[in-house]
Every structure is written in structure tokens, then in C-alpha cells.
Amino acid sequence: MKFERYGVGVAKGMVVTFKHLFRPPITVQYPEEKLIVSRRIRGNELVWYPDKCTGCATCAKSCPQGNIEIATHVGDKNNYVVDKFEVDTGRCMFCGLCVEACPFDALAMGRSYERAQYRRRDVILSKEQLLISDIRQPSGYARPKIEATLPKQSLLIYWDREEGGQKLSWLGLSKKRGRGV
Amino acid sequence: MTLLEQFHLWLANMWPGWEWLAYVIAAIVGVVIILGFLLIMVLVFIWFERRLLGRFQIRLGPNRLGPEGIFQPIATAVKILLKEDIVPAKGDKVLHWLAPVIVFVPVLLIFAVVPFGQRAILTDLNVGIVYVVAISSISAVGVYTAGWASNNKYALISALRTVAQMVSYELPVVLSIIGVVLMVGSLSMTEIVESQNIPFILLQPLGFVIFFLGTLAEMNRSPFDLLEADSEIVAGYHIEYSGMKFAMFFLGEYGHALAYSCIVATLYLGGWQGPLLPPIIWFLIKVIAVFSVIVWMRATLPRLRVDQLMGFAWKGLLPMAVINLFIIAAEVLWLSEITPWLMVAVNFVFAGVLVLLWSKLFTLGGGRVEV
Numbered sequence: 001m002k003f004e005r006y007g008v009g010v011a012k013g014m015v016v017t018f019k020h021l022f023r024p025p026i027t028v029q030y031p032e033e034k035l036i037v038s039r040r041i042r043g044n045e046l047v048w049y050p051d052k053c054t055g056c057a058t059c060a061k062s063c064p065q066g067n068i069e070i071a072t073h074v075g076d077k078n079n080y081v082v083d084k085f086e087v088d089t090g091r092c093m094f095c096g097l098c099v100e101a102c103p104f105d106a107l108a109m110g111r112s113y114e115r116a117q118y119r120r121r122d123v124i125l126s127k128e129q130l131l132i133s134d135i136r137q138p139s140g141y142a143r144p145k146i147e148a149t150l151p152k153q154s155l156l157i158y159w160d161r162e163e164g165g166q167k168l169s170w171l172g173l174s175k176k177r178g179r180g181v
Numbered sequence: 182m183t184l185l186e187q188f189h190l191w192l193a194n195m196w197p198g199w200e201w202l203a204y205v206i207a208a209i210v211g212v213v214i215i216l217g218f219l220l221i222m223v224l225v226f227i228w229f230e231r232r233l234l235g236r237f238q239i240r241l242g243p244n245r246l247g248p249e250g251i252f253q254p255i256a257t258a259v260k261i262l263l264k265e266d267i268v269p270a271k272g273d274k275v276l277h278w279l280a281p282v283i284v285f286v287p288v289l290l291i292f293a294v295v296p297f298g299q300r301a302i303l304t305d306l307n308v309g310i311v312y313v314v315a316i317s318s319i320s321a322v323g324v325y326t327a328g329w330a331s332n333n334k335y336a337l338i339s340a341l342r343t344v345a346q347m348v349s350y351e352l353p354v355v356l357s358i359i360g361v362v363l364m365v366g367s368l369s370m371t372e373i374v375e376s377q378n379i380p381f382i383l384l385q386p387l388g389f390v391i392f393f394l395g396t397l398a399e400m401n402r403s404p405f406d407l408l409e410a411d412s413e414i415v416a417g418y419h420i421e422y423s424g425m426k427f428a429m430f431f432l433g434e435y436g437h438a439l440a441y442s443c444i445v446a447t448l449y450l451g452g453w454q455g456p457l458l459p460p461i462i463w464f465l466i467k468v469i470a471v472f473s474v475i476v477w478m479r480a481t482l483p484r485l486r487v488d489q490l491m492g493f494a495w496k497g498l499l500p501m502a503v504i505n506l507f508i509i510a511a512e513v514l515w516l517s518e519i520t521p522w523l524m525v526a527v528n529f530v531f532a533g534v535l536v537l538l539w540s541k542l543f544t545l546g547g548g549r550v551e552v
Contacts, residue, residue: 010482017237017481027241 037111039140039150042094045110046087047138048130052106055080062101065091085127090120100142108138108146184300185211211303215292222468223435227254229469230476237480258428266424269332276330281422281429283323288436290316295443296370298453298460309370310362313444314355317399320437321347324408324418327430331421339417342487343408346398349494350405354395356502357388360509361448374452382449383525387505387532389449391498393474396445398494400437402475404482407490442471497539504535 028035037043055072071084099107112135117123132138140147185207192203228243228251235242243250268277294309296302306312321344328340362368364384365376382389398405409417419430446452446467453460485493508531512524 013481014477017477020239021236023239025236025239025241029241 036151036153037113037139038153039147041109041111041113041139042096042141043110043113043139044094044115045089045112045125045136046098046130047108047110047132047136048085048127049106049108049132050082050127052104053082053085054104054106055082056103058101058103059098059107062097064095064097065093067091068098082127085130087125087130088123089115089125090123096141105143108143109141111137111139111150182300183302183305185303187300215303216289219289219292219436219439220432222439223432224254224258226435226439226472227257229472230479233473233476234480237477261428261431262425264424264427266426267421269421272332272421273330276326277421278426280323280327280330281426281433283326284320285323285429285433285436287316287319287323288433288440291440291444294370295440296374296447296452297464299371299375301453301461302371305369305371308368310358310368310373310448313370314351314358317437317440318347318351320433323433327422328418331418333421335414335416336418336420339408339414339420343401343418345487346401346405346407346490346494349491350395350398350498353391353494353498353502354399356499356506357385357392357395358448360385360388360506363506363509363513370447370452374447374454377451377454379521379525380449380451384521384528385449385505385509386529387501387535388509390532390536391502391505392449393445395494395498396441397475397478398490400441401434402438403479404484405490406484407487438472438475439468442468442475445471501535501539505531 055070057070057072060066060068060070065088067088069084069086069088070082072080072082075081094109096109099109130136138146140150188210189203189207192206193200196203231253232242232244232250243253246252246256268274291313293303294306294312296305324343325340328336328338328343331337361373361381364381365373367373367376401408407413409419414420419427422430443464446464450467450471452467453464455463455466458466508528512527516524
């Protein structure tokens with residue numbers, strides 16, 4: 001006797017939704033909880049290493065928008081000294097071509113993604129602002145050495161208890177979960 | 182004697198010569214308690230449904246405002262109340278104003294006969310369950326009025342659907358109630374509760390299923406929420422409503438769910454009866470359990486088509502309700518001496534066989550539902 005035709009589908013559906021009660025929710029409560037982004041994210045901004053930069057301006061030439069403005073003068077040892085290195089991130093489309101083009105790995109994409117500004121002039125970054133700092137970390141885009149050091153991307157859908165996930169609790173879940181993610 | 186009558190007598194004895202004032206005060210106290218219970222429980226239900234629905238859909242639900250988001254319905258209520266009240270230019274203004282009242286007041290009236298405890302009932306009418314059936318049908322008039330007064334095609338379609346749905350599902354609901362009444366031998370809600378040494382969900386499983394599905398359709402909850410099907414007729418009868426009037430509809434809708442949860446708990450789950458805990462707690466536990474099942478069904482089942490809805494009522498629930506009524510009547514007539522647990526077993530067998538037989542009616546081809 002086949003029970004497929006006797007309304008068993010309804011019961012099966014009810015069981016499926018009931019099982020969902022015991023799965024951890026996929027909601028990310030954004031300002032408190034943050035996912036670890038992809039290791040090769042082309043984040044909001046660039047990170048510039050002044051000691052590696054030779055001032056060759058390959059990045060400026062490769063930029064489709066012409067966002068990178070670089071000015072140099074010739075130094076003592078017949079090298080270029082960078083006077084001005086400005087990126088207009090307001091017009092940047094984060095294609096990453098400047099990072100790929102840089103022959104000396106002096107430029108990297110950033111990992112941050114919440115760098116909105118209140119003023120238009122604030123999105124034009126000077127060379128002091130482009131330096132590496134706590135809030136401005138390089139991403140592994142086109143930089144395999146950096147990529148190897150970064151933590152793996154985390155999505156709550158693939159939540160694993162071994163990788164720092166916590167046990168599900170019924171309603172207090174929102175408070176216990178996600179600290180330091 | 183109910184607690185309220187006792188309060189009234191106490192007041193009347195305290196102020197001789199002012200019996201009318203004692204009556205008025207006792208009545209106002211009763212109404213305020215019922216209204217407060219309704220409003221608070223509706224707010225709790227809205228929060229509870231959103232949280233539980235969220236968990237069914239592996240979301241969190243609202244959890245920002247207050248502990249676990251408990252104040253979210255209050256914020257929603259304030260938002261709705263502060264909205265502009267818009268009346269359609271070519272609508273019927275009087276009826277447009279009247280419709281929310283007609284929808285909401287019957288819901289409030291149902292609570293007059295809901296037994297919260299042994300004597301905690303507003304009035305212990307001797308025709309309590311008939312009163313509930315009579316009063317709860319009035320809401321359909323209000324919904325139809327709203328659809329008509331809005332002068333909107335979607336609202337009218339929704340109103341027509343409501344009337345058809347209400348008329349169709351009233352029959353199996355009443356027939357399954359008669360099964361309960363036969364077994365109790367009384368229409369009074371208090372006596373219905375007191376006679377349930379074994380909850381009627383065990384004694385009449387088929388009647389419970391029919392009653393539950395029928396009330397689900399009457400309170401227009403998913404999967405029978407055709408009248409406010411968002412994807413088909415936008416919002417149904419309250420498409421032209423906003424502000425306070427919409428809040429009345431909203432309150433009426435959840436009040437309906439609360440009222441029917443109370444009725445289901447009273448008729449089939451043994452009402453306030455239960456060990457250890459005080460009666461009111463048992464009653465609330467049962468009400469919330471019924472509401473959780475309703476939310477569970479909403480989270481699972483897709484909406485029925487109109488013809489499926491009608492077919493389910495007339496071809497499915499109604500014949501089953503009639504057969505259920507005959508079985509119960511025969512058992513009450515001839516088998517009243519046998520042990521109730523044997524009756525439980527017999528009725529479960531009957532319920533299983535009938536559900537199997539009737540589910541055959543609705544499934545003709547593999548996956549293709551014909552009604």
C-alpha cells in the first residue's frame with residue numbers, strides 16, 4: 001500500500017519545517033556580528049607599501065578610470081621619490097587591475113568593506129592614508145603570499161562547531177553567537 | 182457562581198441601596214479584564230508568531246527591541262496608529278468606518294464565555310458554545326462590508342471569497358462541535374471542560390481534526406488565507422485601510438486566532454484542567470500550544486486554490502463530519518457503559534480509516550491534485 005497518495009506529503013512537509021527549528025539561524029546581525037570575508041576580497045580601499053614602491057606609475061597607467069594620481073621626482077641614487085600618491089576611491093570600481101599590474105607588489109587591495117564617508121573629498125586618499133594600519137589590512141587578491149596568512153572565509157551556512165561555532169540555544173542565541181566572528 | 186457574580190454580590194452587600202452601581206462596576210471590571218487579556222495576548226501572539234515563524238525559516242525574527250524583541254509589537258502598534266487615515270474618494274464612507282468595528286467587536290464578544298478557570302468566566306451561559314458559533318460568524322459581515330465599502334476590485338474579490346469560505350466551513354465546524362456536545366450532554370462551556378476527564382482530542386480525534394481545520398479556515402489563517410492572499414489580491418479586504426482602522430482589522434485577526442485557540446483548548450484539550458499548575462496557567466499553555474501548531478502550519482503549507490478550498494470543505498470535511506457525528510452518537514447511545522479508553526482506541530481506528538478513505542478522493546494522479 002503506497003501512502004504517497006494519502007496526504008502523507010503534508011506530514012512530510014510538517015516534519016521538514018519542524019526540523020528547521022533545531023538548525024542554527026543563518027541571520028547575521030550585522031553591526032554586532034560580522035562574517036570573515038573572502039581572502040581574495042577586493043575590498044573598499046588600497047593598501048600602499050612605500051618602501052616597495054619605485055614610483056614607476058604602472059598602477060596609474062593600468063587604471064581604467066585614471067583614479068590614481070602619482071607625482072615623483074628623481075632622488076639621489078637615480079631613483080624615483082614619490083611626492084604624491086592619491087587614489088580617488090569615489091570613482092574606483094575595484095577591478096583590481098592596478099594591483100595586478102604592480103611589478104613590485106607595492107599595492108594591494110584592502111580587506112575592509114565599511115569605509116563610507118560623509119564628504120566627497122574624504123574618499124580621495126592621500127599617501128599617508130593609504131599606509132597599512134590596524135583598520136587597513138591588505139587582502140590576498142593577486143597576492144598569494146598575503147592570502148596564505150589570512151583566515152578562511154566564514155559563512156554561517158557552513159557553520160562548523162570545530163571552527164569556532166557554538167552550540168545552538170533556543171532564543172538566547174542572538175546574544176551568545178557571533179562574538180568575535 | 183462565577184467570580185464576577187461573587188464580586189457583584191459582595192459590592193451590592195457593601196452598599197445597600199446602590200445595587201445598580203455595584204452591577205455597573207462589576208460589569209466594567211469584567212469588560213476591562215477581558216479587554217486587557219485580549220490586547221496583551223494579541224501583542225504576545227504577534228511577537229510569538231514572528232519569532233516562531235523566524236525559527237521555522239531558520240531566521241531569528243525580531244529581537245532588537247527589548248529583551249528578545251518583546252517590545253516589537255508595541256512599536257508596530259504605535260507605527261500603525263500614527264499613520265494617516267485614508268478613505269477612498271468613491272468609497273462608502275460610513276460603511277468604511279463601520280467595517281472594522283463589525284469585525285472586531287464579535288471577537289471581543291467570544292471571550293464572554295471562555296472559561297479561564299473553574300469559576301473564572303465572564304458569564305457561564307447555558308448555551309455557551311452556540312453563542313460562540315453565532316457570534317463568530319458575524320465577522321464575515323464586517324469583512325464583506327469592508328470589501329464593499331472600499332470600492333476596490335481586490336477588496337471585493339477578497340470579501341466574496343470570505344463569505345464563501347465562512348459559509349462552507351461553518352458546517353463541518355458546527356457538526357464536530359455537536360459531537361462534543363453529545364458526549365457532554367450540555368452546551369455550557371464550564372460543563373464541557375468539567376466533563377473532560379479524558380481530553381476530547383483523544384476521544385474524538387477525527388472531530389478535533391475537522392474542527393481545527395475548519396476554524397483555521399474561519400480565522401483565515403494559512404493555508405486557508407485566500408482572502409488576504411498577498412500574491413493574488415494584494416492584501417484583500419483591508420487593502421484600502423490604514424491607520425487606526427487597519428489596526429482594528431489587525432487586532433481582530435489576531436483576536437480571532439486567540440479566540441479560536443481558546444475555544445479549541447476548551448472543547449478538545451480539557452480547558453483549564455491539569456495537574457499541579459493553577460488552572461489559568463494550564464489554559465494559557467494549551468492556548469499557546471494550539472497557536473504554535475497554527476504557526477507551524479503557516480510555516481509549512483502553501484495556500485490552497487479557491488476550488489480546492491471549496492472542495493475540501495464540501496467533499497472532504499462535511500461528509501467526514503457527518504460520519505463522525507453518527508459514530509459519536511452511536512457510541513453515546515449504545516456504548517456509554519464501556520471503558521472510555523476502549524472508545525479512544527475505536528475512535529482512533531475510525532479516524533485513521535476515514536482519513537485514508539477521504540484522502541483517496543483528493544488524489545487521483547501522481548502529484549496532480551483534483552477536487
